Amino acid sequence: MKIAQTSARTLLAITTAISVALPAFANAAELNILTWEGYADASFISKFEAASGCKTNSTYVGSNDDFAPKLAAGGGVYDIIVPSIDTIGLMRQADFVDPIDTSKIEGWADVYPEFSAANDVAVDGETWSVPLVWGSISLMYRPDKVDPKPDSIGALFDPKYKGKVSMWDDKSSIYWAARLLGFENVYDLTDEQLATVQAKLIEQKPLIRKYWATAGELTELYANQEVWLSNTWTGLQSKEINNLKKGFEVVEFTPKEKAEGWMDSMQLVKGSPNVDCAYKFFSFMLSADGQCGIVGSTGYFPVNPKAVAGCLKGEEAEAKKVNNIEFVKSLVMWQMPARLDKYLEVWNAVKAAQ
Structure with a gap:
């Protein structure tokens, strides 16, 4: 797949909006997440909050087209966003997000390489998002x-x-x-x-x-x-x-x-003061509690097959395409137009x- 390029007009409109209304950030040890329904269910997010000491506040989107306007308008307070694979490139090009230091993320090495090295996830030797779930x-x-x-x-x-x-x-x-x-x-x-x-x-x-x-x-x-x-x-x-x-x-x-086919991944909003909590969150969501939790609340497929070995077995693992990366290749995977x-x-x- 080639890396799609967004037009200068689109990026200009977005970055102009940024200069007008930059979002304020929350206090330290408090993560504000712009994500999808089911991705921050209390059944597993409560485990993260108890273990990390970091409180989370989640706002939900209904479309990938919501991310840029919400960030540009400063209509919320966000530290982490969770766009799909066809939108993460736009977030980088519009300068909404910072690159990811994968050495700080536990479980990174166990993510399917088809996702961790995908176009727009990895660009010019830098990583710009943390794969979370796919389907x-x-x-x-x-x-x-x-x-x-x-x-x-x-x-x-x-x-x-x-x-x-x-x-x-x-x-x-x-x-x-x-x-x-x-x-x-x-x-x-x-x-x-x-x-x-x-x-x-x-x-x-x-x-x-x-x-x-x-x-x-x-x-x-x-x-x-x-x-x-x-x-x-x-x-x-x-x-x-x-x-x-x-x-x-x-x-x-x-x-x-x-x-x-799609893959949603986590991105670090540029300038967030809650980087420590963000990296704890990235690691948690790639752990057994995070991967099993989000699969359980949504029915989607895990990006870390090793993490779900204890919660997905037999027919259930087969249904969630665990270690079946060939299924990904059978899909028309999203790209940024x-x-x-x-x-x-x-x-x-x-x-x-x-």
Whole structure:
């Protein structure tokens, strides 16, 4: 994979915002984390706080597109952010984060090298993020409502499900439409291809009940029987929906166009005064308590197979792809788009279309 380059216009807009409103930081021994639902569950974060003496405060995002505006606007107090692999490069290019000293992180050597040495994680001999958890984005549906059994992204665009479809409110919707249309390099689409994708997504809009922003929102849409078919964060929302026992179940599947793959990693916000606590947090999240904890709360896959040897065994380890790095290679792994500003422009145009 090549390292995508964000346009000068995008970076200029971000860095200008930084100069206007730099965030204030919390007191020492207190970590403020901008992360995802389930990534700071009390069931395991409490162990970190007790062992380290560092208090944590977590704010949740619904999309990778949230990180840059929140940091640039100074709308919160953050020491650690947890963006996905297609966004960490932008955080570095915009000068939001500091490089990572991996010698201070216990468990670093046990992380899958496919992640610890991935593009944008490692750049020019420096490390810019700490891999945390990974997984895929698949499709999900109600088998009692969707017939025949779907096997393609095309199900999300089928007119017979008008008003019962939901898509993630994220620029990755462009990737889904692009793959359905047969475009191969979905992270570097031409203007003509992007125009075709935009038209396809606007054509889909009458089918959309709502673009979902958080895991909880999609769960509610299914629970209230407003949605029958969607994309989903594999392993998380299906578990939550089925646990509600609403008289129906949802099923996930990998479309014939393949599933997307992602990896979320931790980054140190530039100038944080809580570096000691941050490195303790990095080490904890790569430990058995951290990796088993986040896998248990989200259903996602661990980045440190050695750390989960005690909590994931047999079929459960197989389901979480422990030591199955070949699965990563079967996915369409996220990258930062070569023209991020253009992709965001297209996605915003889709949402604004009537």
